[in-house]
Amino acid sequence: MIPLNRDPVPATADAVVVGAGINGLTTAYELARLGVRDIVVIEKSYIGSGSTGRCGGGIRQQWTTEENIRLAQESVGMYENMSAELGYQVFFRQGGYLMITENEADLPAMRRAVELQNRCNVPTSFLEPSECLKIVPDLNISRLKGATFCPKDGTAYPFAVVWGYARACHRLGVKISIRTAVTGITVADGRIARVDTDRGSIATPILVNCAGPWSRSLAASVGVNLPNRQERHEIMVSESLKPFLDPMVISITNGIYFSQSMRGEIVGGIGDPAEPHWTEPGQFDTRSQLRFAVRFARALTDLYPRAGDVRMMRQWAGMYDVTPDHRPILGGVPGLDGYYHICGFSGHGFMLGPMTGRRMAKHITTGAEDPIIASLSLDRFDKGDIQPDAFVVG
Amino acid sequence: MSKPKVYLCRCEDVTVHEFREAYREGFTEIESLKRYTGVGTGFCQGKGCLSESAGLLAELRGCPPQDIRPTTIRPPAEPMTFAQLAALDVPAAEEDHP
Numbered sequence: 001m002i003p004l005n006r007d008p009v010p011a012t013a014d015a016v017v018v019g020a021g022i023n024g025l026t027t028a029y030e031l032a033r034l035g036v037r038d039i040v041v042i043e044k045s046y047i048g049s050g051s052t053g054r055c056g057g058g059i060r061q062q063w064t065t066e067e068n069i070r071l072a073q074e075s076v077g078m079y080e081n082m083s084a085e086l087g088y089q090v091f092f093r094q095g096g097y098l099m100i101t102e103n104e105a106d107l108p109a110m111r112r113a114v115e116l117q118n119r120c121n122v123p124t125s126f127l128e129p130s131e132c133l134k135i136v137p138d139l140n141i142s143r144l145k146g147a148t149f150c151p152k153d154g155t156a157y158p159f160a161v162v163w164g165y166a167r168a169c170h171r172l173g174v175k176i177s178i179r180t181a182v183t184g185i186t187v188a189d190g191r192i193a194r195v196d197t198d199r200g201s202i203a204t205p206i207l208v209n210c211a212g213p214w215s216r217s218l219a220a221s222v223g224v225n226l227p228n229r230q231e232r233h234e235i236m237v238s239e240s241l242k243p244f245l246d247p248m249v250i251s252i253t254n255g256i257y258f259s260q261s262m263r264g265e266i267v268g269g270i271g272d273p274a275e276p277h278w279t280e281p282g283q284f285d286t287r288s289q290l291r292f293a294v295r296f297a298r299a300l301t302d303l304y305p306r307a308g309d310v311r312m313m314r315q316w317a318g319m320y321d322v323t324p325d326h327r328p329i330l331g332g333v334p335g336l337d338g339y340y341h342i343c344g345f346s347g348h349g350f351m352l353g354p355m356t357g358r359r360m361a362k363h364i365t366t367g368a369e370d371p372i373i374a375s376l377s378l379d380r381f382d383k384g385d386i387q388p389d390a391f392v393v394g
Numbered sequence: 395m396s397k398p399k400v401y402l403c404r405c406e407d408v409t410v411h412e413f414r415e416a417y418r419e420g421f422t423e424i425e426s427l428k429r430y431t432g433v434g435t436g437f438c439q440g441k442g443c444l445s446e447s448a449g450l451l452a453e454l455r456g457c458p459p460q461d462i463r464p465t466t467i468r469p470p471a472e473p474m475t476f477a478q479l480a481a482l483d484v485p486a487a488e489e490d491h492p
Contacts, residue, residue: 046423053429159429239437239473263432274487288469290485297479308477314439314468 008200009177013040015206015364016195018182018218021052022158022350023342024210025165025176026357032172034365039174040204042197044181048162051212052350054286054318056235056257056267058248059351060097060153061122064113064390067372068327068348069120074355079156082354088164090156091262095246097153098127098135099391102143102253109390110148110252117150124150135247138306155248155259155267158350185222192222192338206338206364213319215343217281224333227381228321228344229277232285233269234292236315238307240264249303255393256299266310270296271393277322286317320347324381325388328352330360331377340364341378346392402450403443405436410450417454424451428465437473440465 014036017024020043028041043049059079061072078085079092101110110126117124127135129144166176177199185207186194192207211218213230220226241264248259258268272295278284293315301308323329323344332340342360345352363370380386400410408431421430424447433447434440440447448462455462 046426048429049425163430238476272487289488290469290482291487293469293479294482294484297476298484301476301480308480309475311473311475312470312479313435313437313473314470316466316468 009197009202010040013202013204014038016202016204017041017208017210019210020047020176021050021212022353025162026354027208027360028174029165029169030358030361032174034361040202041176042180042182043178046178047166048159051318052158052162055158055350057155057158062097062099062124062148062150065387067375068389069117071352071355073122075352078354086164086168090160090164092156094152094154096149096151098147098149098247098249100144100147100251102145104145107146114148124148140303187222190335190337209341213321214281227324229279231277231320231322232275232317233320234317235269237313238266239311239313250393252393254299270299284319288315288317322346325386326392327389328376329378330373402446403433405438406432408433413450424462424465
């Protein structure tokens, strides 16, 4: 049951989570499992309406930084059991990720990434172009120089995941207020004190900022300056076809990615270096562009010529919340007790979210130091401790 | 004899009964009902079922039909093949962004 809650919000809570996407709902669920009693999730639109519901649903462990590999690997472990744990079918399918390149110059970094992933027990292997045909028989390999493949990567249906978590939250007593906007946050004596919404005010000692592309402006309202910028990324879905494509195919050369959903559709997108960057929600423009459809169709039919006869059904856009090193920002900030952020996933929140929520919930409830959270804290940008992940695609 | 099925969305085989069940499960907004039942996501992209869905949702909610806003319309207006799209010129990136 996912009720459309049009009631006033509760007057008090033990924790308020802003955003009912993958990060907000997994965090609320894990907090509730750890015994936090009165949790309220505030969502200004509907569940999954932001970046989560607009994403491609891909879950990969092929990264070049250890934090991203670990978070993704642990999240895959959670996705493997998610339908059973939540009692809800999330359509997780491990068809693998095939990451391809047309540039000889990428190969050393790809081989190093495979070594690092293998050290973390992620079963990635390096493939010669001809070996890709065993995985995707009709792939155009004429310009490929190499690829990496991890059979344990996969996809899930993003809406089913957030619906499953929302229902599990509801069973644990978490209140989810959709169509409710945060209008202000009160800080008193260096502590979070109150969250004001258009359905009333909530006195709370804890605020978790899971607002995705809106996290920067929410943080700014309590004096926290995030370096995140926001980008539009477009994506599309085709008509449904019989199962023909096992993995997600992703090119680190031109940024195209495509997979086949369990409904049979090709789901895919392509990065566009010409897209602008924004920092204020008023600038966000998620209208669709013909430019995307043409660029995607050209790249898809080049890489997979048999797709030429397939029809595109619809396209849409979503926002990435991008940090300077393309790694998320986790934890709190000194001098503001009770404030936490889980943001800046740079287009990869859906795949990293389940384990991020679990680790952050433990950190929030126990205060225990977590090495991954510590290495992804906001102050890394002041310290100049920046180690960008090289495999950002799409 | 079982009750006859009434189809709301003929492209995706969504029945009136399924739509009502989804509402009962808590999918009470047209955008969520679209993503849960698949209504309006088939070949006609909602041209044949969106107004019927909105009417049924208004009835379920007990509100005037005009209170139900349609789902966001997505391009293309009619499905196009990737070959057709790939044959078009790539439009220039928009330059009117701040």
